[in-house]
Amino acid sequence: MLKASKILNIPVIATTQNRARLGETCAELNLDTPEGITTLIHADKTLFSMWTPEVREVLSKLFTPLSCVIVGIESHICVTQTTLDLLREGHKVYILADGVSSCNKEEIPVALARLRAEGAVVTTSESWLYECMGDAGIEEFRAIAKLVKDTSGTTNDALQALAKI
Template sequence: MAGPTRRLTNPALFICDVQEKFRPAIYEFDKVVATTQKMLKASRILNIPVFATTQNRARLGETCSELGLDVPGGIATRVHADKSLFSMWTPDVRKGLSSLPTPVECVIVGIETHICVTQTTLDLLREGHKVYILADGVSSCNKEEIPIALARLRAEGAVVTTSESWMYECMGDAAIEEFRKIVGLVKETSQSTRESLQTLCKF
């Protein structure tokens, strides 16, 4: 008899431009970082490939160091590319994604909701991928932009959800091997999850 299988069979985590330089400007930036950290831990548990970008790294700097991307003992990204495009749909990302079965179930965190997250989502949808946007993991300089962008992206066919909901949907079955570790992660991050929901998902 076959063992339990995950509900989402081909997920990938997209981290859009979570750079230190943006910290003072973005509404509740630290909550975006906290959700991104949680999703990175989940990606390690569930062996989910990670695609990350920076926007104009020479001028705007590296991805926030607390995410631990591409450092010894940190998260090994499939792609960690710099871009001038607003969308993450760059040649490096396209190449990295091409090695995965399609369609990919892309889950997005990062900034800004109405610019880079929006354009990334539209490009991924156009290419036939499934897109999940985590409402507790995206933000903009002006908080009023967030609900407008999310409403548009829902209408375009993206799924707007939360980090905890997505992790459980990804698993789909409490009998899978990684379930207990994910439950541990949910308990470990319960306070930061609550705070992120209360600030980023109140609109």
């Protein structure tokens, strides 16, 4: 999704949960590196929700309401609390089922069912990407189609893991 955001010029907001105690967001994501993904903000937080004062300030400068795509770990904690906060503020929220996880895999379907009932759209990364593009005639289509093809193995693995829960 980070590579897709770069292709489609979609702003990225990232947070790290309590960097001092838990460490940096994984380096493999290449957040805020010259060859990686530039974020609007990459904030440290202790709140479980990423709807922090710093994030609110940055997002207040964008058009609202926003369509927000959520990926992340601890679907039943940070993903849930962020989604509930965004929904409360009137934003549309998409949760990418193949882009969330939990250290307790049984938590994932419970969190996704709750968030769907609260009004979030639970979908998959590929489905959301094609919905976002809307037309194979756009300039970015070929790059996104290649990215989907190149990552189909890991996407399939994530979806198979979800299907077993």
